[in-house]
Amino acid sequence: MPALAAPHHPALARISAITLALAGLSAAWLLQPAVATAEPSKQQEAPAAEADETGGKKLLEAPVVPVPPLFTEADIDRAKEALPGIVEKAMERTGVPGIAVGVVYKDKVIFAEGFGVREVGKDGKVDPDTVFQLASVSKPIASTIVAKLVGDELVGWHDTARSHNPAFALSDPYVTANATIADLMSHRSGLQTGSGDLLEDLGFDRAYILSHIDQQPxxxxxxxxxxxxxxxxxxxxxxxxxxxxxxxxxxxxxxxEPAGMKTASYRHADFLADEDRAHIHHRFPDNRWEAVYDRDPDAEAPAGGASASLNDMLRFARLQLGQGTLDGKKIVDADALAATHVPQMIPGAPSSPAARVSFYGFGWNVSYDDEGRFRLGHSGAFELGTATNISFMPGEDLGIVVLTNGMPIGVAEAIGASFLDVAQNGKVTVDWVGFLGHVFDQMRAAEAPKIDYTKAPAVPAPAQKLSSYTGRYANGYYGPLTVTETKGALSMTMGPLDAPTTFALTHFDGDTFSFETIGENANGLAGAIFTLGEDGQATRVVLDYYDRTGLGTFVRN
Structure with a gap:
């Protein structure tokens, strides 16, 4: 079996990172991609040399040696026939409400089906035209769009961001002046995982977030x-x-529009306006799935805000495998598109000396399988209720798209891995749902708060009088925070001035209170730790959840 490529996201920002930890595990073609070439199914021998008339040597063109296909059409047919059962078993086992799966082979859609429902408790069925939120599968779509501009010579991959957007800034003047589009779209700018994500969870828009990430270390x-x-x-x-x-x-x-992706959009309002949309579902600790959240990713649209149907994503898959051409029409320059598939960064060290290195390109995971064939792929995930995966074997002219309307628990990736397993081995040889589900569970556990605020000390130190903590506090990154007392209880309000969020504060110990975190990155209770001055009034408060990179201190005005 091909080895599972190293995850393309680090520790879980929170779900932007969840697929990353899959990197380095030995098992799934989906997260593995490798370098794109004009003829990815062929490999070259070393150039030969012959003597010229002067006795010197001249290089001959390298002969091209075809690589035998990994799969026969019978292999693909067998895997295709197994897909419905694979999906239905995964849904029965996990309870994921709805899934759409499609396969492209040799520029033809050979499978496209919907399973389950768009929303738990309602009759609407998922079909190939049902629109899903794509989460981070938005990234390879975005890099394809930029590749179109590169091919049209409107931008270059190595243009600095500032040359086109003078407002762009990071905390280091050198990086601000020199960071290129390539640097930013391959995650090598130096910005840490999750930079800006907590602002998005609070409801700040793209303009605010991009104008404040220059405070991030x-x-x-x-x-x-x-x-x-x-x-x-x-x-x-x-x-x-x-x-x-x-x-x-x-x-x-x-x-x-050129690719005929009729449902695709980077606007959340378009997703919400489509009646045939897959509502996102969160799984609660009692294994109950509910469509209780709305995830508006407009602020990070290029990175996570796209939505589309399975049918449209299969057109996108054919465009990738067709090297920028779809239905005989050139949409993106082949060389510009190929650049997105080339390794740019190594996400992390191999998990063991025997593990293969995997890479990140421009919006793609890039790696090689056991046979040396390259793989392209990307997963998308919203902890609030979406998990998606798109994977390619360009040398086999094969791709699979899996869209789900349930939070990421490994099902999208497991379906792709199972499909390939059957194609290569005649049957599913690994419990992919269980294996990847365990991986995702481990990543969530790693994101647990360092302090368990659900367990108060047996004899907590008393708080001061509540008026000691009330007032207005300033923070240059998150904006103002206001602490108020109402009917003997404290609360704090922060976020955009036109739509702030109010958090109830519960006494924990001494001058520390707890509050419930919100949004995509929420991980339970966090702490609000007040510091009191000599006059008995709080001079500052640190919100440990918002202090991941040292930006969570609010100072009394």
Missing amino acids: LDPFRATYHYSNFGYTAGAVAAAAATDMQWEDLAEEVLF
Whole structure:
């Protein structure tokens, strides 16, 4: 079996990172991709040499040696016939409400079916035209859009972001001046994983977030990999600025309309307006699935805000395998598109000496399988209720798309892995649902708060009088925070001034209170730790959940 490529996201920002930890596990073609070439199914021998008339040597063109296909058509047919059973067993086992799966082989859609329902408790069935939120599968779509601009010579991969968007800034002046579109779209700007994500959870818009990520600390530029939604977004926004178009309009004009992707959009409002949409579902601790959340990813649209039907994503798959051409029409320059498939960064060290290295390109995971064939893929995930995966074996002219309306528990990836398993081995040889489900569970456990605020000390120190903590506190990154007392209880309010969020504060111990975190990255209770001055009034409060990179201190005005 091909080895599972190293995850393309680091620790779980929270679900932007969840697929990343799959990197390095030995088992699934989906997260593994490798370098794109004009003829990915062929490999070259070393160039031969012959003597010229002067006795010197001249290089001959390298002969091309075809690589035998890994699969026969009978293998693919067998795997295709097994797919419905694979999906139905995964749904029965996990309870995921709805799934759409499609396979492209030799430029033909050979499978496209919907399973389950768009919303738990309602009759609407999932079909190939049902629209799903794609989460981070938005990234390879975005890099394809930028590749279109590169092919049209409107931008270059190595143009600096600032040359097209003068407002672009990071915390280091050198990085601000030199960070390129390529740097930002391959996660090597130095921005740490999750930079800006907590602002998005609070409801801040793209303009606010991109204008404040210059406060985020940076790791070494071009020497470290961190999966950053808003770094990626900044790169895409810079490319769009070169056309004087908004990202959402640009996507429609240069990709969705030419490729006939009729349902595809980077606007959350378009997703909500489609009656045939898959509502997102969160699984609760009692294994109950409910469509209780709305996930608005407009702020990070290029990185996570696309939505589309299975049928449209299969057109996108054919475009990738067709090297930028679809139904005989050239949509994206082949060389510009191929650049998105080339390794740019190593997400992390191999998990063991025997493990293969996998890479990140421009919006793609890139790796090689056991036979040396390259794989392209990407997963998408919203903890609030979406999990998707798109995977390719370009040398086999094969791709599979899996869209689900349930939170990420490994099902999308497991279906792709099972399909390939049957094609290669005649049957499913690994419990992919169980194996990947365990991996996702481990990643969630790693994201648990360092302090368990559900377990108060047996004899907590008393709080001061509540008026000691009330007042207004300033923070240059998150904006103002206001602590108020109502009927003997404290609460705090923060976020955009036109739509703030109020959090109830519960006494924990001494001058520390707890509050419930919100949004995509929520992980339970967090702490609000007040510091009191000599006059008995709080001078500052640190919100440990928002202090991951040292930006969570609010100082009394």
